[in-house]
Amino acid sequence: MPQHGSDNRSGTPDMIAQVRPVHEAKDVATSGRVCVYALTPQGIALGSTLAAALNADLYIPQRLEETFSRTETASYPSPTTLFFPRLADAVGDNFAAYDAHIFIAATGIVIRTIAPHIRRKDIDPAVLVLDQRGRHVISLLSGHLGGANALAERVARLTGGTAVITTATDTENLPSIDTLAAQANLAIANLSAVRHINAAILEGTPVIVDDPHNHLKLSEQLSGIFIPSGSVMAEHASRLPRVYVTLSASAADTAAENHLILHPRILHAGTGCRKGVSGNKITAHLLAVLQEHDLPAAALRSLSSVEAKQHEQGILDCAAELRLPLHFYPAHTLAAVPVPNPSDKPLNAVGTPSVAEAAAITAATCYSQDISDPLPAESRTDQPAPDAHKAAAGGFSPKASFCTTAAGAPHGSPSRNSAMLIITKKADGNVTAAVAQEKTD
Numbered sequence: 001m002p003q004h005g006s007d008n009r010s011g012t013p014d015m016i017a018q019v020r021p022v023h024e025a026k027d028v029a030t031s032g033r034v035c036v037y038a039l040t041p042q043g044i045a046l047g048s049t050l051a052a053a054l055n056a057d058l059y060i061p062q063r064l065e066e067t068f069s070r071t072e073t074a075s076y077p078s079p080t081t082l083f084f085p086r087l088a089d090a091v092g093d094n095f096a097a098y099d100a101h102i103f104i105a106a107t108g109i110v111i112r113t114i115a116p117h118i119r120r121k122d123i124d125p126a127v128l129v130l131d132q133r134g135r136h137v138i139s140l141l142s143g144h145l146g147g148a149n150a151l152a153e154r155v156a157r158l159t160g161g162t163a164v165i166t167t168a169t170d171t172e173n174l175p176s177i178d179t180l181a182a183q184a185n186l187a188i189a190n191l192s193a194v195r196h197i198n199a200a201i202l203e204g205t206p207v208i209v210d211d212p213h214n215h216l217k218l219s220e221q222l223s224g225i226f227i228p229s230g231s232v233m234a235e236h237a238s239r240l241p242r243v244y245v246t247l248s249a250s251a252a253d254t255a256a257e258n259h260l261i262l263h264p265r266i267l268h269a270g271t272g273c274r275k276g277v278s279g280n281k282i283t284a285h286l287l288a289v290l291q292e293h294d295l296p297a298a299a300l301r302s303l304s305s306v307e308a309k310q311h312e313q314g315i316l317d318c319a320a321e322l323r324l325p326l327h328f329y330p331a332h333t334l335a336a337v338p339v340p341n342p343s344d345k346p347l348n349a350v351g352t353p354s355v356a357e358a359a360a361i362t363a364a365t366c367y368s369q370d371i372s373d374p375l376p377a378e379s380r381t382d383q384p385a386p387d388a389h390k391a392a393a394g395g396f397s398p399k400a401s402f403c404t405t406a407a408g409a410p411h412g413s414p415s416r417n418s419a420m421l422i423i424t425k426k427a428d429g430n431v432t433a434a435v436a437q438e439k440t441d
Contacts, residue, residue: 032099032147035059039087041067043104043132046159050102053158057082057098059090088113100126100151107138114141122191126151134159143167144178145188174201177243181262184216186245187298189252189261193241196258200241201225208237211245213440215264247437249296263299266438267422268367269324270304270360271315272346274430279317285428286318293423295435300324301367304359306331308350327363334358341425356425356434364419364436 034056038047044060044067051058060068062083084090087109094101095117103110107129118124118141126148127141137159139152149165156163169176177197181188188194200207209218210229218226229242241258244251252261269286290297303319304327305312319326331351339361342353352358423435 033057033097034100034102034151035094035098036102037087037090037105038064039103039105039109040064040132044068046130046132046134047104050155050158051081054102054155056102059084059094061085061087092117095125098125100128100147102128102130102151102155104130104132107140110140120191121145122188128152128155130155130159130161133161135161136164137161138164139166143170144176144182168202169198172202177201177207177260180216180218185265185301186215186262187265187296189249189263189296189298190255190259193255193258193260196241197243197260200258206237206240208240208242209245210242213245213264215245215262215440216243247295247299249291249294263296264440265299265301266364266367266440267295267299268302268304268360268363268419268436268438269300270356270358270363270434270436271318272305272309272355272359272432273312273314275312277312277314277430279314279321281429282314282318282431282433283321285426285431286322286433288428289423289426289433290435293435295423297322301438302327302363304329304363306334306346306350306352306355306359309355327359327366329359329362333362337361339425340421354425356432357421357436360434360436361419361421364438368418368438 034054035058036047036051036054036056037059038044039061041064044064047058047060048068050056058081060081060083062085065083068081082090091101091113095114101114110127110129114127121142122145124142124146126139126143126146128148128151129138129140130136134155137152137156139148141148143149143165144167149163149167149170152163152165155161165171167176169179176194178188178194197207199205204225206227207225208229209216209226211218226243227237227240241260242256243260243262244255245262245264247263247267249263255261271282271286273282287297290300300322301324303315303322303324305315307328307330309315310328316326334354335347335352335358337354337358339354339357341357344353346355347353418439419436420439421434422437423433425432425434
């Protein structure tokens with residue numbers, strides 16, 4: 001039986017487990033962990049091709065191991081291939097470990113196999129089903145949030161087949177609000193409201209949109225469906241469904257059932273700590289700071305610190321827990337950033353008068369200017385955190401980026417007016433945290 005990474009975390013406070021909702025659509029068509037199951041001799045060739053094209057793991061019944069060895073060709077690079085005795089057991093072990101599952105099998109077999117493992121649409125992986133000739137590529141589960149629809153389109157292009165997509169908004173050539181939110185990098189705070197918004201879109205009922213910074217980019221499209229909140233119609237339409245784009249974490253607590261709350265992912269946390277502080281401690285402190293300021297953890301887009309902390313286990317664990325990209329900046333880069341609370345302590349310890357505040361500002365500035373991963377390969381070192389830091393659901397492992405130019409910019413320092421510090425340095429024992437926000441138009 002193939003085994004996958006287990007959850008190595010222990011003692012995580014309830015606060016950490018509950019504060020950050022995972023209501024963000026996945027782009028499994030171009031990234032994410034994918035596996036392919038080929039259950040017949042005829043399906044093995046197609047499965048091998050797809051696994052190679054999608055950089056996916058290939059699962060084959062043990063009884064077909066000899067068949068696979070005979071049919072594997074040199075036309076495609078060999079994917080990681082695993083053999084299983086029973087499909088039900090393999091899927092049970094794998095279901096939460098992958099972002100997408102592609103079955104070359106009968107739909108009925110797949111439904112019966114995955115049924116015991118389906119939990120909620122916001123956390124279930126994408127599931128696709130193909131016939132063994134690749135003529136029909138069915139998006140079976142998690143079409144929008146899980147990314148199955150987009151993946152089905154890509155797989156259909158690879159096989160020359162047809163993507164079979166049955167979500168109502170897609171069949172009517174209308175946008176779903178969860179897809180629009182994903183495209184705009186917005187996190188969904190109250191998932192149950194999505195169905196009300198999508199139903200209104202299908203019925204042609206106007207949806208009031210309160211999006212002052214136009215994160216959803218709806219101002220120039222579908223004007224007959226989405227109505228700006230400042231319009232006269234909106235002021236007299238209290239019963240219509242609404243979409244609020246806000247950084248208020250408490251907005252979802254009082255929202256009506258047909259009011260959808262979206263959080264723009266434009267916040268960047270900087271952190272510093274003494275050696276040996278646990279990831280739970282760092283995470284709990286950061287979440288408490290956000291909670292104190294009514295800011296949602298789902299709005300976080302990155303975590304940053306000083307390069308001297310690149311091997312600090314607690315920071316790696318925190319990034320993995322919150323499923324955030326992790327950036328480390330050189331001390332001289334952070335030292336050049338004006339901050340409200342410089343200190344001699346970090347200056348003496350790591351060479352910069354500010355870690356948390358300066359790192360948060362630098363990351364927010366880089367992301368604002370689309371240079372979040374700015375350095376050419378020869379001047380940048382990327383390394384994933386160890387497997388032990390992977391979260392069980394999805395196998396997330398943060399990639400640590402070590403930037404070596406001023407503020408991470410390829411052509412000098414970026415303009416610092418493209419970010420603002422919204423939470424100054426907050427300390428709790430041996431941990432500090434600060435939060436900066438990307439500039440919004």
